[in-house]
Amino acid sequence: MDLVLLIEQLLNGLQFGVMLFLMAAGLTLIFGVMGLINLAHGSLYMIGAFAAAAVASATGSFILALIASLAAAAIAGVIVEMVVIRRLYDRDHLDQVLATFALILIFSEGTRWVFGSFPLYLDVPSALSGAVELPFGISYPAYRLAIIGIGLVVAFGLFLLITRTRIGMRIRAGESDREMIAALGVNIAVLYTAIFALGAALAGFAGALVGAIQSVQVGMGEPVLILAFVTIVIGGIGSIRGAFVGALLVGLTDTMGRVLLPVLFGAFMNPSAAMAIGSALASMSIYILMAAILLFKPTGLYGSA
Template sequence: MSFILFAEQVLNGLQLGVMLFVMAAGLTLVFGVMGLINLAHGSLYMVGAFAAAAVAGLTGSFVLALVAALAAAAAAGALVEMLVIRRLYDRDHLDQVLATFALILIFSEGTRWIFGSFPLFLNIPDYLAGPVTLPGGIQYPLYRLTLIAIGLAIAGGLFLLISRTRLGIQIRAGENDREMIAALGVDISKLYTIVFALGAALAGLAGALVGAIQSVQVGMGEPVLILAFVVIVIGGIGSIKGALVGAILVGLTDTLGGVLLPELFKTFMDNAAASSIGSALASMLIYILMACVLIAKPTGLFGART
């Protein structure tokens, strides 16, 4: 494999990783603060993608499409939290799983009813289209580099939010002792709604950004949700830093594994068999990575011990 191809795949893995982080950050916040298993998080990713595609189609503005994705996903998240999720905090995890799975079906059928069954397409804006030349003669799409930059900027913003703001102090306190901060006068219901809406907005933004390089269709959030759960298990539940590190590890492992393993098997078998076996093993690598991390550290890389 040439250096240029390897570098391109590393960048692809980094781009996948930071987008997984944007998706997983909201999920780990919700679970860490609220103790809620939210299977409907992928549906909020889908809501953001469809809102962005619809607004971009009406206005032709990519920026307005991203704003619409943030607003629609945050509004849907706040509404879901107040109407459904709020009743699940004192229930066991099985009830949470069943209720949020039902929300997946509601969101999927509702989206299909509004937009139809055919996929929508969100075009990359002209000012972000085309490749750029990086050091070493690497030609790489400008839009994917922009996704990496946006993801890292969101990571920095979340670190500042959690560590330097009053809301961040309340979120960290809520992770450790929600009864105590409620006794100190913090409106815990309002805090939960804000955290859930923030997580939903991040998922919707991720859906809109990725929707420009993939088709926007019903059910697009569920495969990403699985990867997001792997990310937070590897990084440690409730840890934003863990979500970032875990997402980059998953992105690089998934992307490089899909390229390197078939090349490795081609050295001692024919190309067709090497591609088939290598691709099958590559799809297992992230779960092998997760198992290895959990064997070494059952709470994840940055998870707090209970």
């Protein structure tokens, strides 16, 4: 394993982490502010990807496709919040899990009904196809580099929104004391709907970005959802900063685990056994990381007790 390959894999881990952050940010906001476990977050990711694929094939424009993904997921989020989620805030978590799980099934079958069972086509824009040369002779896919850039910009924007704006102030206030902020005359229903739409839009945006390099198909959101939950648990539920750090940790651990563990075991056993044990352990690595972190910080890295 030479240094160039190692740096490339670090970039891969970073890109994966940034993607996870877009998912985890919405999830942690919704949980932190409203105390809601939203299993249907993965469906919003899928809706974003399908909207982008449909618009890209109709117009040929990737920018329009990204805008469509934001809009479609946000609209779906608003509808879901007003029709279903709103009734769940005061219920216990089991009811929320049950209802949002039903939403997963409804969204999956609804999407299949509209778009069919076959995966859709969505490609990276031609301006970002192929690889770019970085210093030290590293060549890296341009599109993945763009994802890292976009993700960091979104993370910074979210940070500004939450720490520097009035709506951010209300979000933070809602997080610490729901009754008090309502008593102070803030329309809590509108605030909740807005936060839900924001989280949904971020998930849909992530779905569109990832859809271009993965498969746009029914059920694409659920594997990511599990990772997003791991991320927010590691980072501390409700904390945007925690979601960011958690996402990068999960992204890097998963990628580097897949690459390094087989090599590590290969040092003292035969290649095929090393590959088998290494890849089995690599698929567990992020859960081991989560367990280890929770052992020392039971509320996650940035969680409040």
